[in-house]
Amino acid sequence: MTIPLYMYIITFFCVLFPFYHMFNAYLSSRKTPYYMKNPPSAEKGISILVPCYNEESIIQTAIEGMLALDYSNYEVLFINDGSSDLTMERLHEDLKLKPAAFAASGVLKFNQVKAFYQAANTKIKVLDKVNGGKADALNAGISYAEHSIIITLDADSLLKPDSLKIINGAFEDKKVIAAGGMVHVLQGRNLAQPDQPVRLSKMKQIVRFQTLEYIRGFFTYKASLAKSDALSIISGAFGIFKKDVLLDLYGFRKTVGEDMDITLKVQQYRKKHRRRKVLFIPEAICYTEVPESYKDLFKQRVRWQKAFTDCMMYYGKTLFPTVFKKKLSFFIVFDALCSGVLLSFFTLFFLVTQIFFFPIEHTYPALLFFLSGAAGSNLLYALISLKISTHYRNAFSNRDMGYLAWTILADLLVYRFFTLFFTIYGTIAYFGKKDGWNKVARTGKKYIVSESDALQKADV
Template identity: 50%
Template sequence: MNIMHTFFIVVFILCIVFPLFHIINALLLVSKKPFYMHDNKTKEQGISILVPCYNEESILQTCISGMRNLKYKNHEIIFINDGSSDETMRMLLDLLKLSPLDKNSVPYSELPYMPVKGFYQSTIYSNVKVIDKVNGGKADALNAGIACSSNELIITLDADSVLDESSLSIINKAFTDESVISAGGNVHILQGTEFENRKLVPALRKSKQIVRFQILEYLKGFYVLKASLARANALSIISGAFGVFRKEVLMEVGGYRRTIGEDIDITLKVQKYAMKHKGKKILFIPEAICYTEAPESWRDLYKQRIRWQKAFIDCFIIYFKTFMKTMFTNKVSFFFIFDSFLTGVLASYLTGFFVIATIVLFSGLTAKIFLIYTVTSVFANLFYAIAALSVSSDYGHSYGKKDFFALTVTIILDLLVYRFINLLTAMIGSLAYFVNKHSWNKVSRTGRKYTVESKEIVQKAN
């Protein structure tokens, strides 16, 4: 047996061991009720919600409607128009009835960001402000938002995200623990829901197949992977769609770095901060939910996944020395290298290599190894999907009989088709980073209108 076969077998074993570890870890997490979900009244801490906007005219109305119906009182919302080239700023002016403030009222901050062109206060919502600035990218916009925020807790949201009305209260309870410095919220896909008896419930059958793939993927990614990593104190990505940070920590680590992977980068910065300050915690809060719009075309999905992969490679290179020095002493480094990089990136290339080698060379040993890998990985991924559905059901996110057929088809197609698409985008995205690492590849919004009314999100026809 040559070195390549040995290496492949090692990676193959890791590809089985890590998923099993995450499944068990996630199931153990469900068995214990977290401290912040106990029925205790807690004083509302001040929360600042930052919403960076770049060419978001088609989704702004949904976002603002969702914010308007939040029942948590002690919060402010700051929209940051990052030099949009469409009608985003005009819509903000119209929908929020903005009144200009003195630009000099923007607080001084050591965080870097591009110049502010205008600073505004909504005349109909006293807790809403808007920053109009020169384009500098999402990280740059978030730094401007941090500088203008007035509360200790910072929530970062994408413009296409809609918060569940209970999310802020749950976050507030979680951050009564002074050792908690950051947390990731749970993200569900907006197109995969409907209202039944005035309650928002999953509705897989109502969405396109491409969206169903992503719904299942998000369930696995949040309810299993992120839950497991957080329990192991190894969470390396707080999703940019819904993250929570203490402002003092963001200031201490220098805010966001201008990069394509700002959410990974800021999480790793905060993890380094936690390493230096013993006892600090970074949580995943599955009960705090936001809904986000997913790509509905293969072109947009491809662009999104290429960007995600380039962001991963970018942070892997930047933090490589730290990872290598601490791979066996720090859990974040260990899982980033062996779980995310080795089984997520290198394994995709090895899979491609063995597919080609089996077809071209038709080596008996190569074909046998690949067959064992394929069969085992199919069952491992099936178990992973079932575990994700089980865990999400325990958290109240379950699918009924009406969705059984759509769910069954999605799981089968995910095993046979979609996971190979993800392998392909991981391979292409990793190489694309070295060709053009700064390309953002913004995904087009669907243009669909959603009306958000006190526990209601209703899709309207275009």
């Protein structure tokens, strides 16, 4: 039996965008960006906003990470968003907080701030407010931030000590109004020696899958979109924005996925303010804790897919009419929506119908052609992404190569079908229940952030 023409067409679109992103990201990695050539002499003021809701198990690590930053002109605002656990008590204990008074700027709306605190002998401030969700907490932080550059950071995300210096250099270009940083998986890292190889042997298999996924997603996909001037998501784990732009946009919208929403708002802002730039800065790195159970991974990925669907519904009226005029619209509609979401539904439909409703001798050639094409492109995508990651000194030790090879193989044969399910379920679930944060449980692990942490652990 010959392979139907539509299978050639579908397979072509399966591999078209991955090949484009591989080629584009590889070219981007070969060029040294301007901010790495001539570091600025003066430090611009940077405010780091960390929304906190029930973060008692990770908050001490977050504080240690902030104190390890290699920069002078910065402040940190921990925004306790009505936590019901001991988050506020841990902040008091670790920071020796004292009551303070801060003045708000701008016109953003947010729930009541009950108290303000200043940490003893540090650049850290704490806002204790009534619960309103992550977007509400960020809006409060923006209003009380003192500096012109805002970094939004999750409580389970730690910045590499030199990240602020790199961001300072990137924002030396006055046209830059927002940027996304590189996000790595926190598990398996020794942050006291961040340039050491990633330790896959220290991870659960589910974390290894996500490690490979983050490498593909940031080193290749986001890098390619940024080079094409079509970056649609600045990660909620690590985003950088000009404060005046956030104020002009009335801050973050309360939605299931505030990161994609604010990115699209910034991109719309650029239409009215020509020559403004949105960057991806792979040299500025944060490390984030990822789910260690499939239950938590499911909750996280369903939330992400709901966020994407929500933005398609909310911004579709501006995206679809400009699909052949704007690069951003083109990649969101044809790459993310058609090649990502709609093709996931087609893949499921095709596999089910071919396997269960047609004789195997009729379906075998089409199945083999489709699956081999998808697997081949995904394998090449992973290998190119790993190649790019080594350029940025994100490598794996030789003794972990077996774990890496197994993870790549298992990703192709097993994990990809999990992500297919997450995409389909999350899209359908959005129309049943749009909201719902479904916060992922923290692991409660103690991470090595500094050399002193490493010495203390060695003494135990």
